[in-house]
Amino acid sequence: MTIKPFQVQNMLRHYGQHLDQGRRMARYRMLLQRASPEDVVNLSQDGRRKQLVEKIAAEIMDSLMVSGSSNPVVLEIKEELEREFGFGMEFRYLPLEPELQILRKEGEELTEVVGEEKQTILQRFWRITLAKVNETML
Template sequence: MLANPAKVRMMLRTYGKQLTSAKRLARFRRALKLARSQDEVTISRDAKRRELVERIAKEIIENLIVSNTENPMVHRILHRLESETGKHYVFEYPLDGFDVQILEETERGPNEVIGDERLHVMRRLWDITLESVDQTML
């Protein structure tokens, strides 16, 4: 029996989304356990805000950007990254699920971004996301 390539791709995409959701849930559970085990420390209002901004930025990068969501903030972040670098990037988790994979769209097809360029793109993505979240927070 021959399998339709489009159906296979759709099935793999669905499995990938399920895997991403499972990883997100596992990270959330680990964070809950860690939060319960730490002693409560009083911190300033600015430090609380900074911590919240960083948590939201991390959630945006880990979940929304990789899921190709139609979120307007994600579009602004990716558009700014694209305008600064002059390149269009696609972010996704590979099936092994360890770290986010960055693909650069070129005329010859997608190429994986590695090495120093990958570090630079991730650093810029983090900085842009932090700035965007900080500007939109009350």
């Protein structure tokens, strides 16, 4: 029996999606365990909107950007980041690593962005994502 390369790639893609989903579920479980009944707060409509925008922005950063989504909002965010910093970027999680990895694309070569530059990119990534989500929500 021969196994074709696209079958291997498909299997690896699905495995990566399962890893991403597992990470998200673990984070949500930790947040739920920390929450207590006294933590319930009534928010105004603006507060609820802000909370929803932040939740969607976090989901875009945690999963959609990493999965290579073709969502127009995700593509706009990525283009704006690349335009501001002047190089192509790839986002991914390494197996068993909770932290997002940012890779600088220079031709075919990928190098990891670390330190203060990574923090600057992540901060700008968060601000751009919040702004895009806020402007696209009704």
